[in-house]
Amino acid sequence: MPDIIGEYVDRLITVEMRNRGMNHNIIAPIYNEARREGGGRPITARAAEALVDRVGEGDVVLIVTGAGYWPEVPHGESDGPPGAVSLARALYWGLKAVPVYVSEVCHAPPIKASSEAAGIMIRDYELATGRRMGAAQVTAPEEQGDIDQWAKDLLERTQPKAIIAIERLGPNENGIVHYSTGVAPKNCVNLGPLFDQAAERGVLSIGIGDNGNEIGFGRIHSFMQDFHPYGRETQTDKPGGAITVTATDIFLPASISNWGAYGISAMLGFLLKDKELVQDPETEKRIIRACLDAGGWEMRYCTSRFIVDGAEGESSMAIVQLLRDMVRLNIAPPDRGLSHGKMKEAAQ
Template sequence: MKDVCESLISLVASDRPGRGPSRLCRWDMLSRALELLSGASRVGVVTGFFIPSAGVPETDGPGGAVALARALLLCGKEVSLWTDSSCFSVVQGASSAIGGPPVSVAVSGPEVLDWGPDLLVYIERLGRAEDGEYYNMRGQAITSTVVPLDEGLLLASQRGIKSISVGDGGNEAGMGKLFEGLSRILPGYGSCLSVVSSDVAIPVDVSDWGGYALAGLLSMESGLWCGVSGEEIRAMIEAEVAEGAVDGVTLLGSPSVDGFPLEDQMAIGEDIRRLTAPV
């Protein structure tokens, strides 16, 4: 397992964007996340990142969340996929594109917990900073447009509900687990980092890729391929763009994610498939 996890890290957490957070990724993070996913019965998956300057959500997050949610369903888990109203059509578009689960809209973190999960997974969802504000990667406070679903993680820890988070910048819910390391890597961004923690935080190059990697690991564990193919990744991204999503780096409505073109997204998916698909 260690060899596979380290190979996955070389694919999804090699600091290709040059931002730095993924340098903190370790193989045991993936291994522990797989342990939690395998042992869970009811999993709530939360995603969606709205970009105020564009007036629409970004393309990163929904694909990885949908891929993982569908994998969990195929493994026999009860799964609920959550976002807020501003991101709903984009997340639903991605899920419909590959036959994933329906999407529920929440207006608060407690609403997610009301469903009764025994595990929460947050993928590319904003988390509050130490001052209570929410910041984008440009260091701009965007609190007024954020639906505070990160409160679900705060309450989960109080109620003994385990949690996993996936992020690529340090401002995402759950990344508070890595606050000290992220503060060293991103000294000029420290005040914007999320302080909301999770039991397992997985820092990757692109958050979607973390979701794809976890779906691949579930395939290895179950002996049944339940991850996503390159073509399914294409279908999800194109569906997101059709619903108005933009690339979070370029702010363009193109079929790309965090500045990486569609071809790169598909290639990552196929590389993960070759590494984790049961023989």
């Protein structure tokens, strides 16, 4: 049964939603390759099952996000924080885990605002972990030379059972972080070492992305090198393409990264028999609006319009409604209603 609903959750979150001025008609081929490389099963089902298997009450899950930089979007974009918050809700209420958001300093305000709009308050780390009173938030150093030691200290302190990247830019083969347009932002740090060290410790990792440069795409790096217009060279004078080499145990591509997170939340709702693990449309509206108001702007035109990755905010509201209803229908007791009669019993 998880593969049946997972099939259609995966289809829903990979509906192509992209202006033809961007690299277009890409999500189906990327998804097909990621699914093939991962063994063939629906990816949201695999991700949710892995979380249920590995994460228990009081366990820490690191949720890493953040894309977009000064001067265009100085606090990042509206794709990433809402998805991180959706997963935090599902993990907090469904598995009784402790979500810990991880980002750069510039991305912290939209994450905090989004989380609090969803009812997951940001608390002191000791209060969050000791009494499970919300989520905690951690920011990375602003100097690349400090990242390795910071990552080691963070993993040692939190002892996470899982780490999830959503719309978190990762490094290419030469350690350079790029936008999907082949431009390298100047005001960022590479958080790939956090995932490399987590892998060495055997921590479950899940990556969610939509265009090749996000952590997780390292699983299909060679495919993306040939498929993506900036797969092998970029708009910079530096060697290498825009595709990240940082892989995760499970990789989920989605039309919009937030939607990939919503799909995993839906599958957690199905496995745990609770449709409320997917936010309702009004909560989704509050989350996106809070993200935008806190500076996590839509990336296409770098404004606070009610848009995520070019798609109207109402489209994200519709996606969560469809996912909630898919969960509701699939966890409800079998019921043919009054007009369809009894199902014929199978022959013995």
